[in-house]
Amino acid sequence: MVIITVDMEKCQNYGQCCFEADDVFALNGDGQLEYVKEADESRRADIESAADICPMQAITVDKK
Amino acid sequence: MAASVVVVGAGLGGLRAAESLRAAGFEGAITVVGDEPSMPYNRPPLSKEALSAGVHVAELEFRRKPSVADVNWQLGSQVISSDLAARTLTLADGTQLAFDGLVIASGIRPRRLPIPGPETGRHVLRTAHDAMNVRNYLTPGRSAVIMGAGFIGCEVAATARGLGSEVHVVALDEQPMIRPLGAELGLGMRSRHLKHGVDFHLGRTVREFLGGDHVTSVLLDDGTELPASVVIEAVGSVCNVEWLQGNGLDLTDGVLVDQGMVVHSEIPIVAVGDVARHPNSLFGNIPRRIEHWNMPTETGRRAGASLAALLRGEQPDQGPFSAMPAFWSDQYAYKLQSFGMPGIATSIQIVDGSADDACIVEYCDDTGLVGVVGVDRTAELAPYRKQLLDR
Incomplete structure (x- = not known):
């Protein structure tokens, strides 16, 4: 499994991650980031792309 | 013997290119040469939160993928010349470095204007070291004169006001950030800065710096004299390409590359990031340098894959490059975000x-929508981004 952690103090809700992996990251109606904390291994490449492109570098991707 | 790659430049583009080489199956040695002493770190905070709260470069370092754990980082070292046909680079200390494949990731540096007067007290803002120097001056009651009203100038102005400094912005432009944002939103951003006490001197240039050993004031072309504890020069950038001269490359504005970021296919060379003048199929394939934060990642990914293919003796992917340029800026509590290329709009x-409140601005040319900017409307920009991707 891919374990996803977002540092919500760093996150500024720019939503760049949503364009890389929209099944994992989304901005809600108030424009705040919501995300799932675990994803299938097959989603790793897109989730790592989301972490790479986060302007605040707030996303950590781990393995379980 | 396995092929080796040298990456010139240890910023975000160099890191992403190295990671992409590994992702594309390249298993040879990778050496990254960087002129700063630090591992690749994130620069945008240097004009914002890191400048405000204190610069700790270790906290700004990018997380590096495990695949690049074996990369040889040659930091605090500058490449001064190259003989690409012979596949050698020369470092400032005279050592030569041979390569089979080369990544040009040498980036840009701030432009300096030849203005008479003392040099001490004049600063630029590109590196963590620069930010540490500037930070020492930004205290209540001291005066900062910022030359240039682009994003860096305006972000530093906002940060300096937050730290209690008196702030003057001097720029030839009619409005702050006019080139990327246009006059109306530029004026809107100016009114936000005015509300926070920034003093603008637009349509003006600096004639001379005054003071003894250290700048104490700045004399403008209209005779105005502004007190200055520090001058921050944010008047554009220059490409770090001098080390590539003499090899017959097109260096007129950065390094010209094709859609695969390939500079040269017989000698496997790619270029990435701020220095790569690349085509983008979303915007007519006209080669342009795009100094947005996401481009080193996007061009680095593509370049690493292309270089790995060239080193295997294969043709790189010939498909179009169509990454969406994106930028953001924080000034006070306002958040700007953009997709596309608003700067080319007609x-x-x-x-x-409205321009002085939360807003969405569309930028068009004769082909239709080319860019969008939102101020405090981030979550609503996705449909515009999609429209830009479908161009």
């Missing part, structure tokens, strides 16, 4: 809100 329209 017509600009505020489609929702």
Whole structure:
């Protein structure tokens, strides 16, 4: 499994991650980031792309 | 013997290119040469939160993928010349470095203007070291004169006001950030800065710096004299390409590359990031340098894959490069975000809100929508981004 952690103090809700992996990251109606904390291994490449492109570098991707 | 790659430049583009080489199956040695002493770190905070709260470069370092754990980082070292046909680079200390494949990731540096007067007290803001120097001056009651009203100038102005400094912005432009944002939103951003006490001197240039050993004031072309504890020069950038001269490359504005970021296919060379003048199929394939934060990642990914293919003796992917340029800026509590290339627009329209409040601005040319900017409307930009991707 891919374990996803977002540092919500760093996150500024720019939503760049949503364009890389929209099944994992989304901005809600108030424009705040919501995300799932675990994803299938097959989603790793897109989730790592989301972490790479986060302007605040707030996303950590781990393995379980 | 396995092929080796040298990456010149240890910024975000160099890191992403190295990671992409590994992702594309390249298993040879990778050496990254960087002129700063630090591992690749994130620069945008240097004009914002890191400048405000204190610069700790270790906290700004990018997380590096495990695949690049074996990369040889040659930091605090500058490449001064190259003989690409012989596949050698020369470092400032005279050592030569041989390569089979080369990544040009040498980036840009701030432009300096030849202005008479003392040099001490004049600063630029590109590196963590620069930010540490500037930070020492930004205290209540001291005066900062910022030359240039682009994003860096305006972000530093906002940060300096937050730290209690008196702030003057001097720029030839008619409005702050006019080139990327246009006059109307530029004026809107100016009114936000005015509300926070920034003093603008637009349409003006600096004639001379005054003071003894250290700048104490700045004399403008209209005779105005501004007190200055520090001068921050944010008047554009220059490409770090001098080390590539003499090899017959097109260096007129950065390094010209094709859609695969390939500079040269017989000698496997690619270029990435701020220095790569690359085509983008979303915007007519006209080669342009795009100094947005996401481009080193996007061009680095593509370049690493291309270079790995060339080193295997294969043709790189010939498909179009169509990464979406994106930028953001924090000034006070305002958040700007953009997709596309608003700077190439010929017509600009505020489609929702107003320029001095939360708003969405559309940028068009004769082909249709080329860019969008939102101020405090981030979550609503996705449909515009999609429209830009479908161009």
